[in-house]
Amino acid sequence: MMTKPSSSDHQKNGLKKGPWTPEEDQKLIDYIHKHGHGKWRTLPKNAGLKRCGKSCRLRWTNYLRPDIKRGRFSFEEEETIIQLHSVLGNKWSTIAASLPGRTDNEIKNYWNTHIKKRLLKMGIDPVTHTPCLDIQQLSSILNSSLYNSPHVNHPPHHFGMGNNNILNPSLLSLLTAFLSSSSQNPDAPNQNYHHLNNSIQTFPLQENQSFAASLQTLPLESQQMISPDTTNFSFESSLPNVGPYEGGQINYSTSLLENHQIAQNNRSDPNFTTLGPLISYSTPSSSTSPNNLNSSASSTAFVKGATEEERDTYCSNMLMYNISNALNNMDGSNCLL
DNA sequence: AAGCGAAGCAACCGCGAACCG
DNA sequence: GCGGTTCGCGGTTGCTTCGCT
Numbered sequence: 161m162m163t164k165p166s167s168s169d170h171q172k173n174g175l176k177k178g179p180w181t182p183e184e185d186q187k188l189i190d191y192i193h194k195h196g197h198g199k200w201r202t203l204p205k206n207a208g209l210k211r212c213g214k215s216c217r218l219r220w221t222n223y224l225r226p227d228i229k230r231g232r233f234s235f236e237e238e239e240t241i242i243q244l245h246s247v248l249g250n251k252w253s254t255i256a257a258s259l260p261g262r263t264d265n266e267i268k269n270y271w272n273t274h275i276k277k278r279l280l281k282m283g284i285d286p287v288t289h290t291p292c293l294d295i296q297q298l299s300s301i302l303n304s305s306l307y308n309s310p311h312v313n314h315p316p317h318h319f320g321m322g323n324n325n326i327l328n329p330s331l332l333s334l335l336t337a338f339l340s341s342s343s344q345n346p347d348a349p350n351q352n353y354h355h356l357n358n359s360i361q362t363f364p365l366q367e368n369q370s371f372a373a374s375l376q377t378l379p380l381e382s383q384q385m386i387s388p389d390t391t392n393f394s395f396e397s398s399l400p401n402v403g404p405y406e407g408g409q410i411n412y413s414t415s416l417l418e419n420h421q422i423a424q425n426n427r428s429d430p431n432f433t434t435l436g437p438l439i440s441y442s443t444p445s446s447s448t449s450p451n452n453l454n455s456s457a458s459s460t461a462f463v464k465g466a467t468e469e470e471r472d473t474y475c476s477n478m479l480m481y482n483i484s485n486a487l488n489n490m491d492g493s494n495c496l497l
Numbered sequence: 498a499a500g501c502g503a504a505g506c507a508a509c510c511g512c513g514a515a516c517c518g
Numbered sequence: 519g520c521g522g523t524t525c526g527c528g529g530t531t532g533c534t535t536c537g538c539t
Contacts, residue, residue, distance in 0.1 A: 179507075179533080201524065217525075218508065253527060264527075269506055 176210045180219055184209060188216055189224055222263045229261025233270055241267060242275060246289040283479040283486075294486060334359055335483070357487050 191207035197220060200213030209216060222228075233241075237259055244255045252264035252271075259267065279286040338352040
């Protein structure tokens, strides 16, 4: 990949730094195949490399090792990373141990460039893995998302829709007005509160989906599988191979907040898995008919089947829900007229 | 076509843990 | 137990590529 010398391709104490050349790679591979790795301090000298041992170790473990897996992370891998990160934090090497062929460095990079952004776009704190309830913080997430968007000059009528726009500009301006009033006169009633709250509650999210329904906390009628809003994605289109389900109609509507609580409460249950706020519960195989897909398989298919567009929509809906929650969470005394 | 900024990722650096004599 | 050395982890840097204007 790296062929021409760069500014960082310099020597210090006779030791080369910067990108590795194919010749250097080959020397390292040949030496390790012959003598094995370890003793990194003396390895470069013995292998005829003008590199420090540290650099050799890094090159081997992160790039040259034969069992390195290349290419995009699968949804399963992504899910595993999110799960493990929620428990372990930035313990990249420990997380890497659960993902064969992936290095800690690769996982760290993937987290910082992809997953963290996705969680932020949903209004979820990537450190605590909980919904952000601070309206100021949510606002800054929105602003950065919107202004970093390449489509910022061509906003859609609806947010989501797979083009990475996170929020309708009119809603963003309402939010900005609300925050501006709050900061200028924090103790006075904020007349923008109602505007914003009403807009958020009534905003058309996406046709053919009933996000509003998911905002209601309904009794949990099924423990088989829980999703934030099962109507959010069309099962017919995104899960062509799934169903019919045993027992017919699936009924597991529940609120996102409730889902989150369920996820928190069941962290120790190995049957529970989470993808951020998306939860699935695998019923024991004995309780499902062998002729039907069990809920675990269905859930995995759901995760797999979601397109980037559907995921963006899901992120946007999650964010709306979190804004709504953050508004409700505020001390209403100085907000309501 | 050129310029520019953002994104992605390989590689480096500093520090603490583990190891060894 | 102690000090020196080596190893490995996590944070950060900086180069390359990509995409937009």
